[in-house]
Amino acid sequence: MTKTIPHVDYLELGDKPHLVANECTSCGARFFDRRNACAKCFKNDFKKVAISTDGILKSFTIVAFAAPGIPVPFVAGIIDCAGTSVRGNVVNTEPSPEKVTLGMKLRLTTFSIGTDEEGTEAIGFGFEPA
């Protein structure tokens, strides 16, 4: 079986892939990166919380011009997953303003984004129409 690794460490793979945030145990603010302290309340105790895999698209852009090596066009968006905002691409739909609309319902999906020299496969995530 191919060994896999998540694209980012806040993507939890397995039977039901989902995103995981660092939640401040004091004020509840959620962050996806490694934390030194809470940006909202300055405390530094965090717990891992699972983020809903369903969300709605609260903003997007269709990037037609990007840095070399990045395939275009693609849809970059901000997804409101039950109150937690998540950054991700909208996938499995045509990248056009006719197909991608503000407020549309989306769900998390995962897919292979490359393999390294040892055969480890990187798994990325995006959001597809629900």
Next chain:
Amino acid sequence: MASDDIWILGIAMTKFGKHSDKDIVDLGSEAAIAALADAGVTMADIGILAAGNLMGAGAGFGQQLQKQIGQTGIPVYNVANACATGATALRTAIMAVKSGEVRMGLAVGAEKLSGAGLLGGGGTSKKDGNKFEPRGRFGSVLPTDGRIGTDTMPGTFAQVGMEYGHKYGGVSFELFAKISEKNHAHSVLNPMAAYQKRFTLDEIMNDMMIAYPNTRPMCSANCDGAAAAVVTSGEVLRTLSKEQQRRAIKVSASVLTTDPYEEACQILPDVNTLTRNAAKIAYEQAGVSPSDLDLVELHDCFATAELVHYDNLMLCPEGGAVDFFMSGATWRDGSMPVNVSGGLESKGHPIAATGIANIWEVCHHLRNEAGDRQIKDAKVGLAHVIGLGSACGIHILERSGL
């Protein structure tokens, strides 16, 4: 004039555009020397230099400038604050004067960006065949730009405008293109602008798409340029000539903010809260309300950004930016002219110069020296910049009335 009032005594900008025969120090020097001449003073009068350059000049841009315009041994503050760098330099000089440590300060911002292309996109991609190893704060094994959203500026600010649409409704590709149409139309009257070409709405919408809904003319123009200002106190201004007093512009408010924590602010940069906060403080400091403003230069780094700042600067009721724009208010003959310089979309956006150049534009009108694009009888104006990260600078300016 009160002793502790702050005044802009002299201000200047280079023409924005392509300056292939000049380097960053040449441009900064040109603006600084012109600002000193405009103020009627020399480097011998200046007690502090605040200098900004974001890309290219290397360490000690202020000291490099001194070597060309006058080494007097005064302290130099080299500042960097993204697109708010120029405003930060000015604010630094203002704080020094306000503290009473110096009688006059000089602020300079200069940048060379012609041909810089797309800003903000992560370029480095990992070569095939390497071993995946989690790196950085997100523990990513491959670059995230383009795979998890976008880091590009056109895409980021496109989402800022679209988010406003999600919240309040009424936005469309055409609406944002119309904002750009206005600014390009304004630029025709501004000889300092990098581009002075009027576009039809069709031309804007059919131009090259960069990041929907921003096409190329809806993006700020990368170009070269510099701007500089000399500031002093009311106490010092009283000792100067009547002509200097007449042309001096009062800095009624000088505010710099960063973004306070809000949900999602680390997901999509929040350019709203810090602008609104800065605006509130600025109106209070100046004792003016938005309806008192005769003109506004705001940070239209993209057409999608201009819309949200109508709201953030409280030029319209909350949620009312679309109706406000569609009423024609922000055209130069409207009730609240915005970006009569042509804005960053046509005047250009040499990053560190922008935060002083927009103040130059407002001062020019308040001094009744703006020629063909003069806003008649302008008494009060506001200049706004925002740099991602984020930093927001707002200055409210008033003519001396002498």
